[in-house]
Amino acid sequence: MPEYKPQYYPGNTLPSKNRKKYLDPTYKLQKLRTISDDDLIRIMGHRVPGEAYKSTHPPLEETGEPACPIREIVTPTPGAKAGDRIRYIQFTDSVYFAPVTPYVRAWMYHTRYRGVDVGVLSGRVPLEARERDLEKVAKELVETEIFDSARCGIRGATVHGHALRLDENGLMFDAQRRYMFNKKTGEVDYVKDQIGVPLDKPISVGKPIPETELRKRTSEFRVDGNAFRDDKELVSFIERIHRLRTIAGFDPEKVKGV
Amino acid sequence: MKKYKDVVDLHDDHGRLVASGIPIAALSPLLNPAIQKIVSFVKQCVAVNLQGVQTSLATGEVGGKWSMLRGRSTKVDLVGNAEAVAKDLKETLQVKPKDDTEVKVLKDGKYLLVTVPAARLNAGVEYTTSATAVAAGLCHVIIDKFNVDMWDSDLVHAAVWGRYPQTMDMLGGNVVSLLSVPQQNEGMGYALRNVLAAHIAMITRKNSMNAAALSSILEQTAHWEMGDAMGNFERFHLLGLAYQGLNADNVVYDIVKENAKTGNLGDCVRSTVKRAIDDGVIKPLEKTKSGYTIYTTNDLNKWNAYAAAGLMAGTMITCGAARAMQHTPSVFIYFNDLLERETGLPGVDFGRVAGTGVEMAFFSHSIYGGGNPAVFNGNHIVTRHSKGFCIPCVAAAVALDAGTTIYTPEKLSGVVGEVLSEVPELREPLKYVNEAAVKIKGEV
Numbered sequence: 001m002p003e004y005k006p007q008y009y010p011g012n013t014l015p016s017k018n019r020k021k022y023l024d025p026t027y028k029l030q031k032l033r034t035i036s037d038d039d040l041i042r043i044m045g046h047r048v049p050g051e052a053y054k055s056t057h058p059p060l061e062e063t064g065e066p067a068c069p070i071r072e073i074v075t076p077t078p079g080a081k082a083g084d085r086i087r088y089i090q091f092t093d094s095v096y097f098a099p100v101t102p103y104v105r106a107w108m109y110h111t112r113y114r115g116v117d118v119g120v121l122s123g124r125v126p127l128e129a130r131e132r133d134l135e136k137v138a139k140e141l142v143e144t145e146i147f148d149s150a151r152c153g154i155r156g157a158t159v160h161g162h163a164l165r166l167d168e169n170g171l172m173f174d175a176q177r178r179y180m181f182n183k184k185t186g187e188v189d190y191v192k193d194q195i196g197v198p199l200d201k202p203i204s205v206g207k208p209i210p211e212t213e214l215r216k217r218t219s220e221f222r223v224d225g226n227a228f229r230d231d232k233e234l235v236s237f238i239e240r241i242h243r244l245r246t247i248a249g250f251d252p253e254k255v256k257g258v
Numbered sequence: 259m260k261k262y263k264d265v266v267d268l269h270d271d272h273g274r275l276v277a278s279g280i281p282i283a284a285l286s287p288l289l290n291p292a293i294q295k296i297v298s299f300v301k302q303c304v305a306v307n308l309q310g311v312q313t314s315l316a317t318g319e320v321g322g323k324w325s326m327l328r329g330r331s332t333k334v335d336l337v338g339n340a341e342a343v344a345k346d347l348k349e350t351l352q353v354k355p356k357d358d359t360e361v362k363v364l365k366d367g368k369y370l371l372v373t374v375p376a377a378r379l380n381a382g383v384e385y386t387t388s389a390t391a392v393a394a395g396l397c398h399v400i401i402d403k404f405n406v407d408m409w410d411s412d413l414v415h416a417a418v419w420g421r422y423p424q425t426m427d428m429l430g431g432n433v434v435s436l437l438s439v440p441q442q443n444e445g446m447g448y449a450l451r452n453v454l455a456a457h458i459a460m461i462t463r464k465n466s467m468n469a470a471a472l473s474s475i476l477e478q479t480a481h482w483e484m485g486d487a488m489g490n491f492e493r494f495h496l497l498g499l500a501y502q503g504l505n506a507d508n509v510v511y512d513i514v515k516e517n518a519k520t521g522n523l524g525d526c527v528r529s530t531v532k533r534a535i536d537d538g539v540i541k542p543l544e545k546t547k548s549g550y551t552i553y554t555t556n557d558l559n560k561w562n563a564y565a566a567a568g569l570m571a572g573t574m575i576t577c578g579a580a581r582a583m584q585h586t587p588s589v590f591i592y593f594n595d596l597l598e599r600e601t602g603l604p605g606v607d608f609g610r611v612a613g614t615g616v617e618m619a620f621f622s623h624s625i626y627g628g629g630n631p632a633v634f635n636g637n638h639i640v641t642r643h644s645k646g647f648c649i650p651c652v653a654a655a656v657a658l659d660a661g662t663t664i665y666t667p668e669k670l671s672g673v674v675g676e677v678l679s680e681v682p683e684l685r686e687p688l689k690y691v692n693e694a695a696v697k698i699k700g701e702v
Contacts, residue, residue, distance in 0.1 A: 004532050009599050010550040017548075023596075025524065057661035060581065066464035069272045069511075070658065073518040074578035086582060086662055107599075110592045111524030115579035117588045119619045126623075130580060233546050240552070241598050248608040251490050252558040255604075258543075 008111070011234035013226045018219040022100060022108045022146060029144035033206035040138055043154055043203060045193035046087045046131060053131050055083040077115045079130020086117070089138045090126040090194065092159045094151040094172040097214040097225060104219045108146070113137050124159040142205065145217055149188035150208030153178070156194035170208055179205070259288055262493055264560075266506035268692045271467035273511035276692045282496050283702040284695035285504060287479040292694035296475055296683050298376065300436050300450065301385045302358075303684075304392045305677035306370035308343065310432035311400070312336040314417035321421035322430030330413055334404045340367030343399055350395040353377040364677060371677045385437055385449060393419050393433040434674050444637050447484030450476045451636030451649070456667040458653040459632065460675020461684050464667075466578070466657040467505065470570055471688040473653035474503020477636050477646035486645055495646065497563035502570050503650050504691060509533060509564060513571035514578075522579075523572045523589060527596045530568025539564055540603060552602035565606045566647050569593050573651040574658065581660035583631045586652050587622055590615025607647045614644045630663040632656045632670050 009020040021027050038049035047053070057063065059082050065071045093100060100108065102120045109118045109127055116137065117128040129137060141147060142154070150171045153161065161173035169181035171188065176196040182189045182204070189202035209217070221228035229235060248255050262283055268276040287293045314320045318330035336343055344361040352359045353375045360373035374388040381387075400406060400414050420431025427439045438452045453476055462468035478499040481487040487495035500506035513529045521529075531553075534540045539561050543554035555561045572593045576585045594605030594612040605612055617640035621628030634641050636649045656667050667675070683690045 004535050006528050006531075007550055007600060010546060010548060010552075010602070012546075012548045023524075060660060063660070065660070066657075068465045068467070068657065070466045070514060070574045070578055070654075071581075073515055074575060074658075075519050076581050076660075077579050080579065080581040080660065083660070086580075086584065103595075106588075106592055107524075107596060110522060110576075110588075110596065112522070114520065114522040115576055115582075115585070116522075117576075117580070117582075117585040118592070119588060119623060128584070130582075133580075233548055233550070237546075237550075237552075237602060240602055241604060245604045245609040248558055248562075248604055252494055252562070252608075253490050255558040256556050257554055 010237045011231045013221075013231040013234070014216070015219050015221050015226050016231055016234055018217060019104055019107075022104060022219060023111050025112045029140060029146060031144050032147075032209070033143055033149075035139070035142050035203070035205060037135070037139070039203045040142060041135065042199055043190050043193050044087070044089055044135075044138065045156070045195055045197060046085075053079075053082065053084050056085045057083040059083050077130055077133045079133040080115065082130075082132065084130040084132055086128050087131045087134050088126045088128045088156070089134060089141065089154065090124050090156050090159065091141070092124050092153040092155045092162050092172070094161075094166065095163050095220065095222070096151055096166055096172075097211065097218040097220060097222065098151040099146045099148055099209075099214070099217045099219065101220050109137075123162040124155065147205075148209045148214060149179070149205040151214065154190070154194045157196060170211075259283070259286065260492060262496065264493070264497065266500050267508065268695060269505050269508040269511060270692065271465060271471075271505070271688050273505070273508050273515065275508075277696045277699075280695050280699050281702050282493075282500050282506075284699050285500050285506075285691065286496055286702075287475070287482055289698060289702055290691055290694050291698065292683060292687070292690040293475055293479060295690070296472070296687055297450070297479060299373070299681050299684055300476070301379060302374045302376065302388055303436070303678055303681060304372045304374060304388050305434045305673045306372060306392060306396060307368070307432040307434070307673045308336045308340055308370055309368040310673070311396070311417045314432065315413060318413065320413065320416035320430060321424075325421065325430060327413070327416075330410075332406060332410045332413055334400060334406070336400070337367040339403070340370070343396075343403065344370055346399045346403055347372065347392070347395055350399060351375060351378070351391060362680065364680060369673055369677050371680050384440065386435075386439060389428065389433055389435040393428065393431065396433065434672070436674055436678060438637075442637075444639070444642055445484070447480055448637045448642070450480040450483065451642065451646075454633060454635050454670060455649060455652040455656045456632035456670035457675050457678075459656040459667045460671040461678045462657065462687075463679050463685060464657040465686075466574060466654040467511075468686055468688055469653040469657040470510070470650045471503050471505075471691070472684060474499055474646070474650040475687055475691065477649050478503065480636065481646050494559045494562060497559050498566050498645075498647060501563035502566035502647060504688060507537075509567040510570045510574070513568055514574045517571070517575050521575050523576050523593055524596055526568055526572035526575050527593060527600055529571070530564060530597065531600050533568075534561060534564045537564075540601065543602075555603060558604075561603060562606060562608070565594075565597055568597065569606050569611065569647065570651055570654065573655050577655035578658045581658060582662040583652075583655040583659040584622065584662065586631050586655045587615045587619035589651065590618065590648060607644050610644045611647050614641055614648050617641070617643075618648070630665060632659075632663065632665065632667045
């Protein structure tokens with residue numbers, strides 16, 4: 001019997017390899033910056049730091065659960081156990097060599113985190129989870145190599161800008177001007193939370209990653225970087241999936257040994 | 259029906275072995291007596307909200323929201339006389355003495371569970387016979403039994419039938435069938451798919467394995483009626499029902515168990531692939547330059563069934579860990595994306611589940627309207643595209659929700675779920691379908 005080793009993603013080019021790396025939960029994402037728990041909570045804007053978690057239902061221990069064999073064995077997340085509200089963090093990733101593309105975010109969230117709800121839209125990727133679970137996940141998302149302070153935006157609303165040119169400081173356009181480049185420190189400061197409500201004091205999310213470094217970390221295909229069509233293996237893989245889906249739709253019996 | 263060589267091991271909802279080597283044909287809606295009984299119950303069983311009728315008569319509030327006939331009121335103690343009403347209704351509906359008619363009083367007379375005799379349905383061509391017979395019968399019983407005046411009989415009609423016939427269905431009525439009126443079905447054979455996931459979760463009393471089973475039975479049986487489960491696609495549906503809905507070979511339960519404590523959706527994908535390799539369903543085809551192994555199969559229908567079982571397990575892990583139903587569309591898309599990227603083989607339903615997930619995600623996450631997963635069904639405009647593989651997962655997810663939605667399954671399902679959960683075959687379909695399959699295994 002062949003031994004199975006998880007492989008996550010096909011392809012030969014750097015973006016493909018980076019995708020594979022980010023999707024692999026055994027790969028530890030490199031930490032690039034530190035954001036305090038309280039600052040992250042302020043940026044997300046769901047509660048005031050130190051405030052108790054609001055709940056959507058009583059703790060499971062109090063309500064008890066219906067007799068269900070799956071509930072008996074599937075451990076609820078700490079947030080679910082406590083009855084937390086479901087809250088979100090949402091990212092916009094620039095098309096200019098941001099570390100992750102929207103789809104890679106979704107795949108990565110599902111291979112790395114438990115009990116999360118993620119959706120991909122044209123210019124934004126919301127991640128929803130029970131509040132205390134979300135805060136834990138959000139920390140890794142903002143502190144590690146998959147976030148860049150210039151090319152990724154934490155945006156709850158008015159997300160437009162992922163496909164617009166970068167400004168003179170290399171920052172992705174944000175109609176709400178939630179963050180700005182601090183020339184003194186060389187860092188990016190959030191002055192509004194993800195919805196656009198002004199913060200009491202600016203919160204630094206660190207220096208932008210240099211372009212040369214971003215090009216090494218990106219999982220985006222671009223004609224002025226690594227073009228998708230140059231990754232022959234990946235193109236042929238995608239074609240294979242579509243071909244097999246189509247043939248199977250006509251007659252599943254016709255897909256044999258291919 | 260073609261002869262199929264496939265045999266499966268049957269398991270209960272706790273993953274315990276029930277029987278080995280059962281031919282999958284024994285699980286076919288065309289042959290399995292329990293599935294046929296479930297379908298019959300769905301057609302024959304009607305819930306009556308006696309309390310609702312009584313309140314409507316007393317207040318003149320009939321025919322749905324914001325609809326009240328001021329000054330009209332008829333005081334009738336239906337709840338207090340529920341046993342007598344039930345007796346008279348039974349006699350009205352009976353075709354022959356001691357036939358299969360049944361009227362059961364529930365919740366101290368608040369509700370009735372009525373089983374309309376099959377003879378009435380056999381004498382017509384529409385499943386609506388049950389609802390119409392009960393509604394009309396109940397009107398007669400109320401008028402006769404409580405000596406309702408001729409000038410108040412219209413109020414009785416409105417309290418029972420709701421706004422029908424001004425509306426297509428019995429809007430605001432107090433006689434409810436699990437099935438919607440045929441005009442609300444999206445196409446031919448969709449009747450069994452037009453059942454809210456909320457109803458399924460409530461009927462099975464939020465046992466997610468039974469919710470998955472009941473939903474899968476209704477969804478897949480509908481595909482025989484729709485003309486999908488024919489020829490080369492019959493086995494596709496049979497295996498799908500067996501593995502995704504009925505926990506054949508314990509694939510669903512095993513994958514859930516494996517990832518129950520700390521696993522995520524990606525782990526369920528990998529467990530599915532590993533299980534498929536171990537069971538010889540897929541095997542390596544070639545290695546690419548990057549070292550990626552492309553897998554192949556000689557039995558795509560079986561692979562689809564394994565993938566569908568993995569999808570169910572992935573839903574149970576993701577929605578189960580969060581105790582929330584809203585993750586279902588995300589699971590539909592990304593389980594399949596990840597599975598395809600892990601193997602090089604098509605995902606569940608050859609891309610249709612992933613596509614359905616995209617639409618359902620929009621329509622279940624507020625910005626485009628819609629509603630929470632509990633309002634979805636296989637007849638819904640955004641979830642009908644998959645050939646029976648999405649809604650069973652939705653039903654299981656709704657069953658696992660701890661109360662995260664504004665419109666809860668209890669509120670959405672109302673009387674129907676609560677009343678029909680009294681029917682053992684509907685409440686615990688896995689048990690009854692397994693038992694029936696064992697009984698007929700030698701005959702198929």
